[in-house]
Amino acid sequence: MTSTLNQITLQHYLAVGGIMFVIGMIGFMTRRNLILMFLCTELMFQGVVINLVAFGAYHGNFAGQAFTIFVLVIAAAEASLALGLIVLLFRHKATLDADAWRELKG
Amino acid sequence: MQDLWIVQHSYLIPLLPLIAACIAGFFGARILKGQSHWPIWLGVGAIAVLSVALLFQTVGLLGHGAPPVRNSDSGTHAPVASATEHSDAKTVSAVYRAFTWIAAGDPKNAGTNEYFEVAAGFFFDPLTVTMLCVVCGIGFFITVFAAGYMKGESGYWRFFAYLGLFIFSMTCLVMGDNLIMLYLGWEGVGLCSYLLIGYYYEKPAAREAAKKAFLVNRIGDFGFGIGIMLAFAAFGTVSYFGADGYTPGAANGLLELAALPKMGMTEFQIQVLNWLPFLLMLGAFGKSAQFPLYVWLPDAMEGPTPVSALIHAATMVTAGVYMIARCGTLFVGNEAAMITVAFVGAFTALFAGSIALRQFDLKKVFAYSTVSQLGFMFVGVGVLAPVTGVFHLVTHAFFKALLFLSSGVVMHAMLGHLDMRKMSGLKAVMPKTRWLMLIGCLALAGVVPFAGFWSKDEIVASAWHASPLLGIVMLVTAFVTAYYTFRLYFRVFEGPKVVPDEPHPDHHGHGDDHGHDHHSHDAHHHHNHEPALMMIPLIVLAIGAVIAGLALWQGHRLGHFLGQSPSFVGAFELARDTYNAKADGAHMVNPVVFGQQEYRSESVVKAEHTSHYIFMAVSTLIALSGIGLAYSLHLKDRPKADRLALLLTGVARAMENKYWVDELYQAVIVEPLRRVGEIFFTLDKYFVDGLVWLAGFVPQLGGFVLKLTLQRGYVQGYALSMALGIAIILLVVFL
Numbered sequence: 043m044t045s046t047l048n049q050i051t052l053q054h055y056l057a058v059g060g061i062m063f064v065i066g067m068i069g070f071m072t073r074r075n076l077i078l079m080f081l082c083t084e085l086m087f088q089g090v091v092i093n094l095v096a097f098g099a100y101h102g103n104f105a106g107q108a109f110t111i112f113v114l115v116i117a118a119a120e121a122s123l124a125l126g127l128i129v130l131l132f133r134h135k136a137t138l139d140a141d142a143w144r145e146l147k148g
Numbered sequence: 149m150q151d152l153w154i155v156q157h158s159y160l161i162p163l164l165p166l167i168a169a170c171i172a173g174f175f176g177a178r179i180l181k182g183q184s185h186w187p188i189w190l191g192v193g194a195i196a197v198l199s200v201a202l203l204f205q206t207v208g209l210l211g212h213g214a215p216p217v218r219n220s221d222s223g224t225h226a227p228v229a230s231a232t233e234h235s236d237a238k239t240v241s242a243v244y245r246a247f248t249w250i251a252a253g254d255p256k257n258a259g260t261n262e263y264f265e266v267a268a269g270f271f272f273d274p275l276t277v278t279m280l281c282v283v284c285g286i287g288f289f290i291t292v293f294a295a296g297y298m299k300g301e302s303g304y305w306r307f308f309a310y311l312g313l314f315i316f317s318m319t320c321l322v323m324g325d326n327l328i329m330l331y332l333g334w335e336g337v338g339l340c341s342y343l344l345i346g347y348y349y350e351k352p353a354a355r356e357a358a359k360k361a362f363l364v365n366r367i368g369d370f371g372f373g374i375g376i377m378l379a380f381a382a383f384g385t386v387s388y389f390g391a392d393g394y395t396p397g398a399a400n401g402l403l404e405l406a407a408l409p410k411m412g413m414t415e416f417q418i419q420v421l422n423w424l425p426f427l428l429m430l431g432a433f434g435k436s437a438q439f440p441l442y443v444w445l446p447d448a449m450e451g452p453t454p455v456s457a458l459i460h461a462a463t464m465v466t467a468g469v470y471m472i473a474r475c476g477t478l479f480v481g482n483e484a485a486m487i488t489v490a491f492v493g494a495f496t497a498l499f500a501g502s503i504a505l506r507q508f509d510l511k512k513v514f515a516y517s518t519v520s521q522l523g524f525m526f527v528g529v530g531v532l533a534p535v536t537g538v539f540h541l542v543t544h545a546f547f548k549a550l551l552f553l554s555s556g557v558v559m560h561a562m563l564g565h566l567d568m569r570k571m572s573g574l575k576a577v578m579p580k581t582r583w584l585m586l587i588g589c590l591a592l593a594g595v596v597p598f599a600g601f602w603s604k605d606e607i608v609a610s611a612w613h614a615s616p617l618l619g620i621v622m623l624v625t626a627f628v629t630a631y632y633t634f635r636l637y638f639r640v641f642e643g644p645k646v647v648p649d650e651p652h653p654d655h656h657g658h659g660d661d662h663g664h665d666h667h668s669h670d671a672h673h674h675h676n677h678e679p680a681l682m683m684i685p686l687i688v689l690a691i692g693a694v695i696a697g698l699a700l701w702q703g704h705r706l707g708h709f710l711g712q713s714p715s716f717v718g719a720f721e722l723a724r725d726t727y728n729a730k731a732d733g734a735h736m737v738n739p740v741v742f743g744q745q746e747y748r749s750e751s752v753v754k755a756e757h758t759s760h761y762i763f764m765a766v767s768t769l770i771a772l773s774g775i776g777l778a779y780s781l782h783l784k785d786r787p788k789a790d791r792l793a794l795l796l797t798g799v800a801r802a803m804e805n806k807y808w809v810d811e812l813y814q815a816v817i818v819e820p821l822r823r824v825g826e827i828f829f830t831l832d833k834y835f836v837d838g839l840v841w842l843a844g845f846v847p848q849l850g851g852f853v854l855k856l857t858l859q860r861g862y863v864q865g866y867a868l869s870m871a872l873g874i875a876i877i878l879l880v881v882f883l
Binding site for chain 2 (some may be wrong): 141
């Protein structure tokens with residue numbers, strides 16, 4: 043059992059982070075609901091965070107984790123902004139559908 | 149001659165008229181106005197005085213050295229001087245260099261065509277002094293006349309400013325010590341001619357005439373320019389006699405290098421010398437209105453009459469003759485070129501004379517007469533008799549200016565009319581002008597003892613000596629000249645009195661300040677026709693027209709004077725070396741007409757006198773018969789002239805319409821060029837401008853495409869684009 047666990051290398055963590063990032067990106071691109079699109083951006087953030095922490099553990103210092111705290115703070119601030127914007131957008135169109143804003147083309 | 153004050157300060161001669169022109173130009177419009185003639189009078193007057201003083205000083209410097217050693221005369225006709233005789237001929241010349249104008253290339257290469265140096269330099273010799281006196285002296289008197297003639301014109305200041313500029317250019321032309329100074333003056337006088345012909349620029353005909361003059365001149369100047377460039381390429385200098393002036397036996401300048409024996413020259417130099425005279429003569433034909441580039445001169449009569457007198461009779465048009473006389477050594481060695489000059493001159497003389505026979509506008513008659521007389525001068529220089537050409541230049545300047553200015557007085561009195569069919573018997577109306585014009589006409593027709601007789605006779609004699617055909621053509625032309633001149637005189641001044649009532653529509657209102665009604669008065673009651681300001685110059689010119697010929701001819705005075713010019717000495721020696729070896733006794737180069745009297749032998753002197761008297765008699769006879777014919781057709785029995793014209797109606801119409809040469813040029817040259825121009829214009833408008841439009845359109849198109857594809861307003865689409873963009877960048881960077 044320990045031998046299989048020791049097979050977990052950096053690449054596995056990076057893969058997880060990458061997969062989470064890609065899932066978030068695909069979700070962002072295909073979702074129509076504004077709040078769910080935002081949720082996917084948060085998911086992208088977390089994918090990046092996992093990568094950062096993995097690199098931190100790999101190099102054996104706290105730089106990755108320190109940077110992660112930065113990212114989480116920024117994610118939180120951005121969350122407030124984004125949700126505020128979504129509320130304002132909802133007030134205009136009474137819908138959370140991103141397609142409602144298609145007329146901003148050209 | 150180098151030490152003369154005038155030579156050391158010769159920069160004044162171009163400078164004073166230039167300053168005068170600037171003063172008149174800058175201050176004339178607002179400040180000087182009707183007094184704008186003062187700067188020009190002072191400037192040109194000062195240099196006229198300087199020129200005459202220089203003339204006297206130069207005459208004083210002339211040597212009368214012993215004739216050089218020559219073979220004893222064995223009774224043949226041959227003028228002596230063997231081909232190998234070195235030049236001992238005395239010359240008088242000086243060079244003054246104000247500053248170095250152009251210096252291009254490495255000075256170590258001076259003398260080769262790797263180093264181009266042009267100095268603002270002036271070369272003085274008897275030829276220069278002669279030309280200067282003609283230009284400045286006659287120029288001054290014409291400016292005096294013009295002040296009276298142009299009085300009351302709007303743009304008075306403009307006229308005098310341009311006149312000053314013209315005198316500046318003309319002095320640069322005749323005084324320049326290299327071909328580039330000559331060309332500077334050449335172009336300058338062309339420009340001033342354009343400006344002055346187009347003086348009445350509101351009149352469309354004047355604008356067209358000005359353009360025509362400039363463009364036709366330009367064709368000649370093109371050949372001239374190429375000639376100068378080739379001369380530099382072949383000989384490495386454009387200076388006439390080098391930086392230190394003429395030294396006998398040295399070969400520093402172009403004119404001396406061209407006269408060196410052909411054996412010492414490179415193939416290129418010999419080739420250039422074959423073509424150079426033809427290129428240079430193109431310029432001379434353009435400037436001096438010879439066939440086929442004469443068409444601008446009659447149209448140039450649109451300009452004010454003083455302009456016609458100064459520029460198109462006395463000075464500018466003689467620049468071509470001066471150039472050939474100056475650059476004698478470039479021409480005389482090339483037999484084909486000399487023949488061309490002589491025959492083109494003769495043809496033009498007869499051709500233009502025949503057109504003048506049926507012209508009714510006073511100034512047009514004199515314009516064609518000028519073309520014809522210039523033809524005489526070219527014949528003179530073309531038959532290796534440059535002294536005769538310059539002699540005729542001087543006398544012609546006097547009487548032609550006189551004739552033009554008199555026409556101006558007539559035009560003023562006739563309220564702008566110049567058509568001789570509308571006026572007659574003016575001797576009652578303007579007696580002083582009548583006598584002055586009669587003097588001018590007698591001089592032009594070549595009646596002894598007036599000026600034109602002596603110079604024309606010399607040319608006819610030299611032409612006959614060279615080729616009897618040429619002699620006959622010139623004699624016929626002399627007859628024609630006498631006829632048309634007196635046709636004009638008899639029609640206008642003699643006979644019953646007829647004056648036009650109405651002013652000519654183009655006549656400019658000088659009379660407005662007299663406060664009376666033009667239209668209801670007979671011209672007889674008009675203001676003084678012959679104001680002093682206009683009469684005095686005419687009287688001076690008339691005196692010249694009477695005595696100048698005899699004074700210069702008698703004792704070979706002008707020949708002696710010009711013969712001490714390095715140009716004439718060089719030309720004579722080259723001609724002698726080139727032709728005497730091949731010619732038989734009768735066709736040896738005549739030293740007299742090069743001014744080299746010392747080279748003649750006794751028997752030649754005697755033979756000359758006899759043939760001269762024969763020619764004088766023949767010329768006089770011809771002139772008198774021309775006058776006689778004019779008398780019978782235009783005074784005694786005027787309707788006979790009209791009947792004769794009806795009889796020969798085809799010929800008469802051809803002459804009247806100038807043989808349709810202008811129309812021919814219009815159809816063959818101008819119209820095709822205009823079509824080509826229109827084609828290029830269309831090409832430019834659609835193709836070239838189209839390309840530019842395309843260059844502006846492509847980004848627009850790109851933007852439009854992007855707008856339609858990428859900016860759909862679809863947020864997820866934007867995100868996808870971002871992701872794709874990053875992917876592409878990463879692929880490019882890491883692969």
